[in-house]
Amino acid sequence: MQLEQDFLKKNFSDFYKKNFIEDPPEPEQREFGIGEFGRKITQRHLSFSSLQDFNYFLQKETPFFVSCSTALYSQPAARPMQAKGFLQGDIVYEFDADDIKTPCKQVHDSWKCPRCNAEGKGAIELCTECGTPVKVEQWFCEECLGEAKKQIFELKEFLENDFAFTEGISINFSGSAGFHFHLRGKGIRQLKQAARIELLDFLTGANLDLGAIGFVENGKSLDCPKPSALGWAQKIMSGLRDLVENAPSDKIAAIAGVRDSNAKKFLEKKQRILEGIEKGMLFPFPTKKTREFWLALAKFVVEKKKLDIDRQTSMDLNKIIRVPGTIHGGTGFIAKKISWEELKKFNAFTDALAFPQGKTVRVLIDKAPKFNLGSESFGPFQNSEAELPLNAVVFLVAKQAAKLA
Ligand SMILES: [Zn+2]
Ligand SMILES: [Zn+2]
Known part of the structure; x- marks a missing residue:
């Protein structure tokens, strides 16, 4: 896959040369992490003195994944974690379509049993023939992203109505099957861990005592x-x-x-x-x-x-998360920042494409379900060779479903 990796890297680097990444705020106080092809985090404890510095790094080194800390530190590059000097932290809630049981998974996901080789459609956990945990090939589509999007709107309603949190909110597409909701308001950043847990309990309806609220x-x-x-x-x-x-x-x-x-x-x-x-x-x-x-x-x-928010990741004060505006190396999509006005109509398969239209590339596609990209529809593919637009090629190659022909 060296050829494919070089191909992706060259295109990602071109993207970073043409697009200045304006995120994150307070870059000099954050820890950064990067990943290689197929591995989201291979290096942490990086720091940059400015967005210029960060963008120069993206153009020169072009990692496949770029994440930064939700926390702000006085010494973001120091190790171990305790030496970084935690100052305060954003809260980021992640909503992932992979975790939502949508009917479309039956169409685009497939599984295979490593033991008995049975296979089928959909995202299941255990082999229907022998009960062994199966390997699932996950894809995502407009429909499952739509479900994840609903949760974003619900969270907004919770925060506005129940907490009057309206400042410092920023939403972005994760670059793959979900959305990230960043809370960076002054009040939020100063919350202690106990208060963060209380907020999370409230949003997820955990430990709700119906008697205590009046029933x-x-x-x-x-x-x-x-x-x-x-x-x-x-x-x-x-x-x-x-x-x-x-x-x-x-x-x-x-x-x-x-x-x-x-x-x-x-x-x-x-x-x-x-x-x-x-x-x-x-x-x-x-x-x-x-x-x-x-x-x-x-x-x-x-x-x-109640909202389906993952407890573990949202409570981790030292977590690093995709930098909005950067490319997700597993899809080639931009982890695009989205305004509230844009969110309703946002479709990752047209609005998060990173590369210019017009250019086409020949590829050998191992296996892929039907998908829409730009204004066109592609597939399904199984051991096929095809000449496809650059955005579709990057998507398939990044998902490790195709090789260059
Ligand atoms: Zn089996
Ligand atoms: Zn779907």
Whole structure:
């Protein structure tokens, strides 16, 4: 693959010569890390005195992956970690489409068993024939990225409504199957670890005590938070109102584990139930299990509204993460910074392309699902030779699915 690596490096270097990378802020206080072909981090503890210095390095050395610390340090290149002098740290939440079970994975992902050689479509963990952990070939598409994007909008809503965090927010495409949400506001940066955990617990609905936020038994009915409540109390109540108003009886029955006929009878009093909710009271459920009934619905709402944020990576104060604007060496896409206005319409397969249109290159493609890139659609390929536009070639070669012909 030396030829392929040289090819990618040459193109990446051309990109860095034409595009000045404007991120990260406060570069002189961050630790940088770089990676080689197929390995995201092979070297850490690098530092740069300025963005000029950093860009010069990208043009000359052109690593395949470039990450920087979320933390700011007084001595970012010092080792070990404790010697760096931690000053303060951004919070970065990552949303990865690989972790979301979308139907499109059945189309573009495939697996193979290393033991019995069975293979199939989709992203599964264990071989359907012999139970051995399988090797999955993961791809991503507009659809799975769309799911990850939804989480970004939900996080924005959480932060604005519940914490009034609006400054210092920056979003970027990860360069592969996800998005990164950077929080760099003054208030955020000064948060101690305990407060960061509390914030994460809140966003992920962890350790939520329904009794403590106002769901308390009161005779035959159940008290609930008033419409003026905030935070999770408000989220749950709006979810419950929505279920009562719009969900069919069989859905309610399935969520709460009651008979459809009982749910139907219950929903006949919809108006009175909704009036009760406005007054902070949850209507008694006829078969006496009022508390279980409503708490099951409330838990369903929490599951739906909580955010899937990876605990480990978001809590790591010394973590390094892709520098926005740089190229992801596993796709050739730009880890593009996106404004809120752009995010809704953002499509990585047209908006994160790094290379000029027009040039084509011949490649031998081992295996690739159908994918859209630019305004064209390619594949599926299996042991095929084709002449493709440069952006598509870089994508396939970087994903190690093709070789130069
Ligand atoms: Zn097997
Ligand atoms: Zn997909």
